[in-house]
Amino acid sequence: MQEPYRLTASQALQLIQANKLTVEAYAQSLLSRIESRDATVHAWAYLNRELVLEQARQLDKIPIEKRGPLHGIPIGIKDVIYTKDMPTQHNSPLFKDSHVSVDAASVAILRAAGALIFGKTTTTEFAATTIGSPTINPHSSPPSTPRTPGGSSSGSGAAVADYQVPLALGTQTGGSIIRPGSFNGVYAMKPTWGAISREGQKVYSLILDTVGFYARSVEDLGVLGGVLGLKDDDDDDGGVSDRKEAGVEGVAGLKFGIVKTCVWPRAEEGTVSAMQKAEEILKRHGAIVEEVDLPDEFDNMPDWHAKIMAAAGRTTFLAEYRIDKSQIHESLVGHVENVNGATRAEQLAAFDGIAILRPRIDEIAGRYAALVTPSIPGEAPLGIEGTGSAAFNSMWTALHTPVVNIPGFQGENGMPVGVSLVAPRFRDQHLLSVAKEVGDIFEKEGGWTSAL
Amino acid sequence: MQEPYRLTASQALQLIQANKLTVEAYAQSLLSRIESRDATVHAWAYLNRELVLEQARQLDKIPIEKRGPLHGIPIGIKDVIYTKDMPTQHNSPLFKDSHVSVDAASVAILRAAGALIFGKTTTTEFAATTIGSPTINPHSSPPSTPRTPGGSSSGSGAAVADYQVPLALGTQTGGSIIRPGSFNGVYAMKPTWGAISREGQKVYSLILDTVGFYARSVEDLGVLGGVLGLKDDDDDDGGVSDRKEAGVEGVAGLKFGIVKTCVWPRAEEGTVSAMQKAEEILKRHGAIVEEVDLPDEFDNMPDWHAKIMAAAGRTTFLAEYRIDKSQIHESLVGHVENVNGATRAEQLAAFDGIAILRPRIDEIAGRYAALVTPSIPGEAPLGIEGTGSAAFNSMWTALHTPVVNIPGFQGENGMPVGVSLVAPRFRDQHLLSVAKEVGDIFEKEGGWTSAL
Numbered sequence: 001m002q003e004p005y006r007l008t009a010s011q012a013l014q015l016i017q018a019n020k021l022t023v024e025a026y027a028q029s030l031l032s033r034i035e036s037r038d039a040t041v042h043a044w045a046y047l048n049r050e051l052v053l054e055q056a057r058q059l060d061k062i063p064i065e066k067r068g069p070l071h072g073i074p075i076g077i078k079d080v081i082y083t084k085d086m087p088t089q090h091n092s093p094l095f096k097d098s099h100v101s102v103d104a105a106s107v108a109i110l111r112a113a114g115a116l117i118f119g120k121t122t123t124t125e126f127a128a129t130t131i132g133s134p135t136i137n138p139h140s141s142p143p144s145t146p147r148t149p150g151g152s153s154s155g156s157g158a159a160v161a162d163y164q165v166p167l168a169l170g171t172q173t174g175g176s177i178i179r180p181g182s183f184n185g186v187y188a189m190k191p192t193w194g195a196i197s198r199e200g201q202k203v204y205s206l207i208l209d210t211v212g213f214y215a216r217s218v219e220d221l222g223v224l225g226g227v228l229g230l231k232d233d234d235d236d237d238g239g240v241s242d243r244k245e246a247g248v249e250g251v252a253g254l255k256f257g258i259v260k261t262c263v264w265p266r267a268e269e270g271t272v273s274a275m276q277k278a279e280e281i282l283k284r285h286g287a288i289v290e291e292v293d294l295p296d297e298f299d300n301m302p303d304w305h306a307k308i309m310a311a312a313g314r315t316t317f318l319a320e321y322r323i324d325k326s327q328i329h330e331s332l333v334g335h336v337e338n339v340n341g342a343t344r345a346e347q348l349a350a351f352d353g354i355a356i357l358r359p360r361i362d363e364i365a366g367r368y369a370a371l372v373t374p375s376i377p378g379e380a381p382l383g384i385e386g387t388g389s390a391a392f393n394s395m396w397t398a399l400h401t402p403v404v405n406i407p408g409f410q411g412e413n414g415m416p417v418g419v420s421l422v423a424p425r426f427r428d429q430h431l432l433s434v435a436k437e438v439g440d441i442f443e444k445e446g447g448w449t450s451a452l
Numbered sequence: 453m454q455e456p457y458r459l460t461a462s463q464a465l466q467l468i469q470a471n472k473l474t475v476e477a478y479a480q481s482l483l484s485r486i487e488s489r490d491a492t493v494h495a496w497a498y499l500n501r502e503l504v505l506e507q508a509r510q511l512d513k514i515p516i517e518k519r520g521p522l523h524g525i526p527i528g529i530k531d532v533i534y535t536k537d538m539p540t541q542h543n544s545p546l547f548k549d550s551h552v553s554v555d556a557a558s559v560a561i562l563r564a565a566g567a568l569i570f571g572k573t574t575t576t577e578f579a580a581t582t583i584g585s586p587t588i589n590p591h592s593s594p595p596s597t598p599r600t601p602g603g604s605s606s607g608s609g610a611a612v613a614d615y616q617v618p619l620a621l622g623t624q625t626g627g628s629i630i631r632p633g634s635f636n637g638v639y640a641m642k643p644t645w646g647a648i649s650r651e652g653q654k655v656y657s658l659i660l661d662t663v664g665f666y667a668r669s670v671e672d673l674g675v676l677g678g679v680l681g682l683k684d685d686d687d688d689d690g691g692v693s694d695r696k697e698a699g700v701e702g703v704a705g706l707k708f709g710i711v712k713t714c715v716w717p718r719a720e721e722g723t724v725s726a727m728q729k730a731e732e733i734l735k736r737h738g739a740i741v742e743e744v745d746l747p748d749e750f751d752n753m754p755d756w757h758a759k760i761m762a763a764a765g766r767t768t769f770l771a772e773y774r775i776d777k778s779q780i781h782e783s784l785v786g787h788v789e790n791v792n793g794a795t796r797a798e799q800l801a802a803f804d805g806i807a808i809l810r811p812r813i814d815e816i817a818g819r820y821a822a823l824v825t826p827s828i829p830g831e832a833p834l835g836i837e838g839t840g841s842a843a844f845n846s847m848w849t850a851l852h853t854p855v856v857n858i859p860g861f862q863g864e865n866g867m868p869v870g871v872s873l874v875a876p877r878f879r880d881q882h883l884l885s886v887a888k889e890v891g892d893i894f895e896k897e898g899g900w901t902s903a904l
Contacts, residue, residue, distance in 0.1 A: 100552050105655075108771040197767050199655040203557075206646065206658050229770050233796040315649050318681050319560035344685040344878035348811070355807030359800070426796035 004029035009073045009166040009220040016072045023072035027056040034164045042134040043159040045079040047119035068114030076159045076168035079120040080127045080202040091125045094327045104200025113227045121155025128204045129329045132384040138162035147380040150180035151387025157184040160214040168214045173204040175393025177212040181405035182375035185416030189221045192425045193400035196228045205312030218436040230428040251437045252286030254369035262299040263391045268378030270411025301395040304350035311347040362424035370421040370434045379411025402428045404435040408446030456481035461525045461618040461672040468524045475524030479508040486616045494586040495611035497531040499571035520566030528611045528620035531572040532579045532654040543577045546779045556652025565679045573607025580656045581781045584836040590614035599832040602632035603839025609636040612666040620666045625656040627845025629664040633857035634827035637868030644877045645852035648680045657764030670888040682880040703889045704738030706821035714751040715843045720830030722863025756802035757846040763799040814876035822873040822886045831863025854880045856887040860898025
């Protein structure tokens with residue numbers, strides 16, 4: 001057997017249920033991996049080895065017939081999400097050692113399913129700035145020059161990529177789930193807004209904030225998404241299973257829409273090449289691929305997203321501002337003080353303008369098995385001071401559509417680059433079915449594989 | 453001087469700043485009032501006399517020049533809102549004695565302003581059912597037959613009406629702020645959605661939940677709203693102050709739109725009479741009053757509101773359901789299990805349909821100083837088992853408009869009945885200015901005064 005820390009969650013689940021692996025042994029293997037890597041990667045804001053092992057031993061005592069669907073599966077929790085047995089510090093001096101004794105809804109659901117809540121992963125301050133945490137992208141470990149793992153779910157993306165934990169939760173207001181997914185070469189899912197409760201996590205913008213997750217296989221995303229309640233209207237998976245029953249394999253016959261969006265001029269070599277290769281691979285496997293030009297109104301999305309995020313920040317960070325504005329980042333002070341002089345009228349025009357486009361993108365995306373769009377401008381930038389651009393993500397966050405980052409491509413420096421698949425709202429399970437087929441071929445033929 | 457417990461917050465603020473009243477003496481007076489009334493009214497889910505007095509003494513030690521804008525002002529906090537020094541129990545056995553050690557954003561802002569966080573007021577379970585708490589409407593104290601204070605902010609409405617505290621926070625997803633305001637004969641404000649952070653309170657529906665507050669004067673609503681960050685685009689108060697400078701008093705010349713809405717057939721004698729009197733009083737004082745027929749699309753609002761609330765419940769209560777579904781009310785189990793078989797398509801049609809109507813109601817309401825609309829079907833129903841109907845509130849909650857309940861009228865049994873004023877989104881300060889003028893005349897001429 002390979003080292004347990006290298007298992008996907010789905011593989012580990014099978015072994016644990018078959019009594020071939022104890023939760024304690026699995027946790028021990030991950031802790032050893034972390035011990036050997038943490039001084040380099042710094043993915044954790046809080047990790048209590050004894051607490052992990054104690055929980056693992058408790059889980060091992062549960063009889064097989066009483067085990068939950070995630071029994072014994074370790075999961076990292078972004079440090080803006082409440083965990084009743086660990087501090088939640090938001091990478092903010094105002095919340096140093098702050099300990100909230102209730103679980104966020106997402107954590108409570110995972111715990112009830114038997115998951116092993118492993119530790120807290122690093123985040124940018126309140127998941128609301130682009131100032132990097134100490135985390136480095138594991139694919140840029142020394143002797144390479146350090147690169148950002150992306151943000152704000154920096155530790156979650158890095159820990160899953162680095163085999164320190166098979167699954168992790170993240171949150172996205174701009175591009176904070178998908179961007180680290182792409183930069184770290186892992187699968188990442190931002191579900192439909194409102195499909196999973198975001199209760200018990202730091203608020204940035206109520207209409208944007210979305211909880212999501214990381215894994216190293218689409219199957220794992222599916223296991224986690226199912227437990228967390230992702231449910232389409234019916235069992236429609238875009239015809240993928242029907243086609244399988246009929247003997248049609250993979251993406252053959254599925255129709256994909258390539259959406260470059262109005263921010264395409266920001267695409268760098270890695271993303272331009274990834275989008276080209278994605279199209280080639282899909283076509284080679286018999287998919288129908290066409291370019292989709294979104295109506296002009298969608299060109300407003302980057303500006304509208306920025307406006308509602310700033311307006312939300314004006315409300316959201318007032319409490320921290322009043323407590324001690326010297327302890328929050330100047331960009332958050334700027335939101336509260338509305339330094340850009342945004343008016344309520346502009347804020348509402350953005351809020352209402354986006355609302356009108358949601359059913360329109362559903363209609364457009366509904367014509368395809370999935371839309372294919374960039375995950376990021378390119379590979380992870382050098383340095384860990386900044387977490388990179390959310391230019392290609394913010395639109396989908398605001399439109400509330402589910403997005404899955406598919407890894408498999410690489411940039412000009414050999415760093416991973418992913419592409420995003422997008423489906424209409426509340427077609428999360430459908431999107432996962434398509435992502436499975438697409439992931440299989442992008443991973444094999446995209447040109448990048450993890451050296452970790 | 454009258455008993456301190458009878459002071460409005462604004463009156464108390466003046467006395468405290470003038471060193472004519474200590475915070476401790478004020479708190480002591482309120483505690484005595486509560487002691488004499490609590491066995492009847494039951495407005496509190498948690499009240500720690502010693503903690504209140506200790507905080508009061510600490511506040512008294514602060515030098516005048518360092519005091520905040522709410523220095524020493526007691527405020528009740530609905531028990532679905534986190535308070536770092538008190539339990540937050542949500543009227544749920546799952547959260548009995550649960551203690552979260554951080555303040556909700558609203559509470560943190562109030563505390564930073566010097567407010568005295570007084571205790572936790574009763575709520576329906578998770579502010580999400582219409583099953584009454586033990587609280588009774590103080591205007592139905594024995595020997596009267598007990599009536600509901602409304603819900604879900606039952607204790608907040610009752611405590612403010614009963615002079616147990618001058619201010620209280622509530623939350624509204626359907627009609628949970630405005631309804632108790634009307635039933636208890638106090639001012640109540642549901643601000644624009646998103647104008648005040650709702651971080652740190654139980655989630656029901658992210659797109660509906662709104663934090664708001666109770667007081668016994670519009671001036672007090674204004675003080676609290678200002679501290680909590682309500683801010684219109686400019687200092688436009690609907691011309692009220694310009695008119696005052698020009699020597700025009702009260703509502704003379706202001707234009708009001710009477711909106712009966714599609715649920716008008718549910719109006720009972722108390723509300724029919726209140727709406728008639730409201731119109732008469734406004735006209736008598738020189739206001740221009742016209743009836744507004746909303747476009748037909750607005751007739752969908754009750755159904756759409758119900759659909760997005762149910763869909764939200766399906767997501768929101770999954771955590772409690774998974775922990776122990778026998779410990780949550782069957783209506784919440786029903787949401788999670790989607791017993792009504794609502795589809796995602798219906799949920800999205802409701803979500804998107806309401807979004808289109810928000811700018812339309814802004815445009816309509818913007819033609820008037822305020823819209824005038826019922827707060828509730830009638831006076832508080834007999835019994836405390838049910839908290840009454842949100843039929844007249846849910847539409848405005850979903851449309852995100854600010855609403856103020858103005859007390860002053862009465863039903864067929866002498867119980868208070870209020871009417872609502874509504875303004876376009878983010879015209880909260882404007883609405884408060886208009887509410888001041890309207891409140892003055894409705895209180896004097898509406899026919900109801902508190903006997904408490």
